[in-house]
Amino acid sequence: MSGDRTGLRFVTFLTDFGLAWGPVGTCHAVMAGVAPGIRIIDLSHGIPPFDKRAGAWVLASAVPYLPVAVHVAVVDPGVGTERLPLALRTARGDVLVGPDNGLLIPAAERLGGVVEVREITNLDLMRQPVSHTFHGRDLFAPVGAHIASGVSLAEVGPAVSIQHLSPPPWTRPNYAAHVVVGEVALLDNFGNVRTNIEERRWPIDPSRRVRLVTPSGPMELPTARTFGEMARGSLFVFDDSSGYICIARNQGSAGIALGVRSGDALSLERM
Incomplete structure (x- = not known):
């Protein structure tokens, strides 16, 4: 009350x-x-x-x-x-x-x-x-x-x-069964691409690949549970432990590799 x-x-x-x-x-x-x-x-x-x-x-x-x-x-x-x-x-x-x-x-x-x-x-x-x-x-x-x-x-x-109330400072993600459209929320100090896509609403399946589309173009990426499952320098998609989907590069910057910045739109599609 x-x-x-x-x-x-x-x-x-x-x-x-x-x-x-x-x-x-x-x-x-x-x-x-x-x-x-x-x-x-x-x-x-x-x-x-x-x-x-x-x-x-x-x-x-x-x-x-x-x-x-x-x-x-x-x-x-x-x-x-x-x-x-x-x-x-x-x-x-x-x-x-x-x-x-x-x-x-x-x-x-x-x-x-x-x-x-x-x-x-x-x-x-x-x-x-x-x-x-x-x-x-x-x-x-x-x-x-x-x-x-x-x-x-x-x-x-x-x-x-x-x-x-003013809306969130990003466009809300558009969730569908096989594809989700969201935004880059920030690039962290490791270069990980943190998105505003909630994993609970679009669960990652580590056995399936996804198609990522950014302003730089499309690419197919593996999914994983953690960095050590991937070869050094490999790009992948994972649940970032705080409940959001993240694109990372093992021991490298996914942000630089993908050429994205905060606020860029992106989509993920299950393969």
Whole structure:
């Protein structure tokens, strides 16, 4: 219910801030000042700048393995504009805090879906004065900490219709029995091509090959369970352990080999 107090003692934190110049530590300090007893789990602060797609994928890939928590996520190229700051309650009981730019939606869907949305308007829960360009420090971090320490979503601000939420920062995959169309969500530091295609909805069969089509053209690839099953330098398709389908190259960069980048469309067809 909207009036329920949360008392979630974990806060997870994901941003595109990087670690070189202090904003992550500042946000930690703000959260600790609001709720000294909470535990803060840093998911990532290495999201490519402004890359909502990558941030959404990393957050969504992590949340099923995390405790029920407040998840603060800030990849916010629209900071200071009319985009809404939000707190979303999910069916599992988690609360996601961040901008209304689609960043939170894939994670919320993996936690059972959004059941309540609040616009963050309560000035008493924010650090004052609120900067026009650092809502992570002055708005999202303190509000997340307040929710983790027991503030109810009803105290955060007015309800917002779930139907008015911004969509995910990618085109939703189109699933069919023998073919699926999705997107490159990100290229990781190994060069693996992480897609937004959920393996549970299009299961990989390691005994069958697939036809991959990218902007560079089509190719036939094997599927496998793990890297060691493939010869060094071989391209293959597998379930990436976080529930998404991935294209990889054993001890090499699939992204370079395929010539793809974040946001590119791709399709997979069973052979």
